[in-house]
Amino acid sequence: MTNHPSLPIIENFSRRAAVKGAFATLGAGAFVAAISPLRQAAKNTTAAEFMQQHYTELSPEQKDEVIARLEAETKEKYGADVTIGDDRPIPGTKFVYAINLSVCNGNGKCVEACHQENNHDRATNQSYIRVLEMPKGTMDMEQGSTTYSGVVPKDDKFYLPVQCQQCDEPPCVDVCPVKATWKEEDGIVVVDYNWCIGCRYCEAACPYHARRFNWKEPEVPAKEVNPDQSYLSNRIRPVGVVEKCTYCLHRTRRGKLPACLEACPTGARVFGNILDKDSNIRWILQNKRVYILKEELGTKPAFFYYFD
Amino acid sequence: MSSIPASPIENETHITSYPKFIGRSLWLATEGSFAFYAWMTALTAVFLVGANAWANQVAGGMIGTNMTDQVSWGLYIANFTFMVGLAAGGVMMVIPAYLYHDRKMHDVVIIGELLAIAAIAMCLMFVMADLGRPDRFWHMVPGIGKFNWPISMLTWDVIVLNGYLLINMHICGYLLYMRFLGRKPNPVWYVPFVMLSIVWAISIHTVTAFLYCGLGGRPFWNTALLAPRFLASAFVSGPAFIIVAMIFIKKLTGVGGLDQPIGTLTKIIRVTILINLLMVASELFTEFYTGGSHVSAAKYLFFGLHGKTALVPWTWTAIAMNLIAALLFLWPGVLMFKWRPVLVTACVMAFVGAWIEKGMGLIVPGFIPSTLHEIVEYVPSQLEWKVTVGIWAFGLMIFTIAIKTALPTLKRTDFIDNQD
Ligand code: SF4
Ligand code: SF4
Numbered sequence: 133m134t135n136h137p138s139l140p141i142i143e144n145f146s147r148r149a150a151v152k153g154a155f156a157t158l159g160a161g162a163f164v165a166a167i168s169p170l171r172q173a174a175k176n177t178t179a180a181e182f183m184q185q186h187y188t189e190l191s192p193e194q195k196d197e198v199i200a201r202l203e204a205e206t207k208e209k210y211g212a213d214v215t216i217g218d219d220r221p222i223p224g225t226k227f228v229y230a231i232n233l234s235v236c237n238g239n240g241k242c243v244e245a246c247h248q249e250n251n252h253d254r255a256t257n258q259s260y261i262r263v264l265e266m267p268k269g270t271m272d273m274e275q276g277s278t279t280y281s282g283v284v285p286k287d288d289k290f291y292l293p294v295q296c297q298q299c300d301e302p303p304c305v306d307v308c309p310v311k312a313t314w315k316e317e318d319g320i321v322v323v324d325y326n327w328c329i330g331c332r333y334c335e336a337a338c339p340y341h342a343r344r345f346n347w348k349e350p351e352v353p354a355k356e357v358n359p360d361q362s363y364l365s366n367r368i369r370p371v372g373v374v375e376k377c378t379y380c381l382h383r384t385r386r387g388k389l390p391a392c393l394e395a396c397p398t399g400a401r402v403f404g405n406i407l408d409k410d411s412n413i414r415w416i417l418q419n420k421r422v423y424i425l426k427e428e429l430g431t432k433p434a435f436f437y438y439f440d
Numbered sequence: 441m442s443s444i445p446a447s448p449i450e451n452e453t454h455i456t457s458y459p460k461f462i463g464r465s466l467w468l469a470t471e472g473s474f475a476f477y478a479w480m481t482a483l484t485a486v487f488l489v490g491a492n493a494w495a496n497q498v499a500g501g502m503i504g505t506n507m508t509d510q511v512s513w514g515l516y517i518a519n520f521t522f523m524v525g526l527a528a529g530g531v532m533m534v535i536p537a538y539l540y541h542d543r544k545m546h547d548v549v550i551i552g553e554l555l556a557i558a559a560i561a562m563c564l565m566f567v568m569a570d571l572g573r574p575d576r577f578w579h580m581v582p583g584i585g586k587f588n589w590p591i592s593m594l595t596w597d598v599i600v601l602n603g604y605l606l607i608n609m610h611i612c613g614y615l616l617y618m619r620f621l622g623r624k625p626n627p628v629w630y631v632p633f634v635m636l637s638i639v640w641a642i643s644i645h646t647v648t649a650f651l652y653c654g655l656g657g658r659p660f661w662n663t664a665l666l667a668p669r670f671l672a673s674a675f676v677s678g679p680a681f682i683i684v685a686m687i688f689i690k691k692l693t694g695v696g697g698l699d700q701p702i703g704t705l706t707k708i709i710r711v712t713i714l715i716n717l718l719m720v721a722s723e724l725f726t727e728f729y730t731g732g733s734h735v736s737a738a739k740y741l742f743f744g745l746h747g748k749t750a751l752v753p754w755t756w757t758a759i760a761m762n763l764i765a766a767l768l769f770l771w772p773g774v775l776m777f778k779w780r781p782v783l784v785t786a787c788v789m790a791f792v793g794a795w796i797e798k799g800m801g802l803i804v805p806g807f808i809p810s811t812l813h814e815i816v817e818y819v820p821s822q823l824e825w826k827v828t829v830g831i832w833a834f835g836l837m838i839f840t841i842a843i844k845t846a847l848p849t850l851k852r853t854d855f856i857d858n859q860d
Contacts, residue, residue, distance in 0.1 A: 174575075309592045329576045372572030
């Protein structure tokens, strides 16, 4: 390259400037064409959704508006009439779950019930629960299998269902850069699906594989949509955000039991309010030899396992 | 700015001269030979392919990637991690130039700073590409969003990366602007920032390592050695890239005074590449000698687990490249001018080796086996490759343009003041 004069000769300058301008225009045009699929995506996001504030900062009126909008969207997209509640924790409640591993026979009914109850994507057969088939005589998950098949229970195996442990020291909450996930007073860790940016840091941080990402827009046929929904739990999730088990807060905060428990044919599952002295769950924690998963990590699960 | 000597363009203020400077820089950056235009056109084309792939990913959901709930980070975060290292690696020019007063390095140190700018821009693009909801990006902006600082390491990373970008843009912008005005840069306006950038460079890679090593549920990452390892490999890949860039700059533009800095950087790699290998070896010893469940990810990475071996060829390629590069760097001939091709080969191998080791070799095995010990393998999809290559092309475009803008400064190296 030769040394340029401090100012290029003027005619040359304007011609070159025109050429450069033409190239820049061409480049910009090509760029707009290249990202044109974004227009489709933009159509799916309304201005109201884009501007929506964090759940904890919404006034009651704003919440009503948001919920009405979400219900209308569900009708439009999925053809289903749903009611989305805003279920808050009941004061004096701390929910705890326990599973009797001597009884669980690995039939997987809880996995299915979760799938239906929580309006999971049909195509990927998503569920918040995974059951490990483990050889008797070990607690080492490495020996387990989540893809077992055939008649259950097998003689030399036991079955270990795993879902969100609603940790009291949840690493998933710590890592979230935008506070889109937090722990509520009754112990349930929730996600604001309209605030999550989909970075999946929480998915990396959770030691129990409890979180799921919506890699695509969930598909649920209108007649299969569970219409009893809640903002922080089983409403149909948007694409690109993380979700997780909420102990069915749309049921449990209304005095019902989780869907996985109701579906379990063996009675292995026990759920309740640990602060209630007469509760079954309290009796079990006091009288059975219970244990928690990956205790060494200090996550303090609110989910217990025991053998008879 | 009274401390700056009076401008030759006497009655002009910054308000009028700064836009002129920007215009002049833009003009210069887009002037060039046929080869330059061909290069830029090719990069633009590749970038557009990537932009299109990304737009499709946003429109159709991330199902177009091959990531899963088991392996929830892949090629994007791998490249992000590597790029942070490249950005930090530029500091290996800054330290000799400013702390050891290496005059020759000082003359061309701007190359390292410009590389940092391009690399950080790529980092930010890789993070954007990895977000499921890029439209909600503003949730991360302090003030209007909800910034989970100081608890979330990711917020720290956002701060240090953007800070590093700003510091380097200030240093480069200031030096080039002074050159445009024909003034002598006033050390008060940039030397403190250079010193800050040295500490900051270490911090960006340390914080990025903390993203991973703080996760108790991922034994493969959960090691105190991660941050030092990241730094050591960054001080291999960064200088390696700069050496090759300098050799090209010298060939293509005739900028002089690059041979001695190339020699200095080569000597730096000689040390850092060995430190890196030592740390890898120490990590592997701890993993394999201890055994137990801690070792399953490493086993998967090196030998495969239960017949699943997707990462094995990657790992051994990286190991081979790192070892050969280390041997080449130790060979005295690598410093000789007539063996330049060997130096370039060694740099390319070290660079690719570090890319695999820190990218696919570090991020992916963190997820395999999963926390429930499922083994779900991951191979990037075509869409992921397109986006990745597109971002690389964009980064190279930034770097090329930045270097072109800085060429007058690089050519008249006597201009930048000597500290002593
Ligand atoms: S199990 Fe996982 S998702 Fe659930 S609270 Fe604990 S860390 Fe969070
Ligand atoms: S994926 Fe969503 S909830 Fe999880 S860390 Fe990222 S923003 Fe938070």
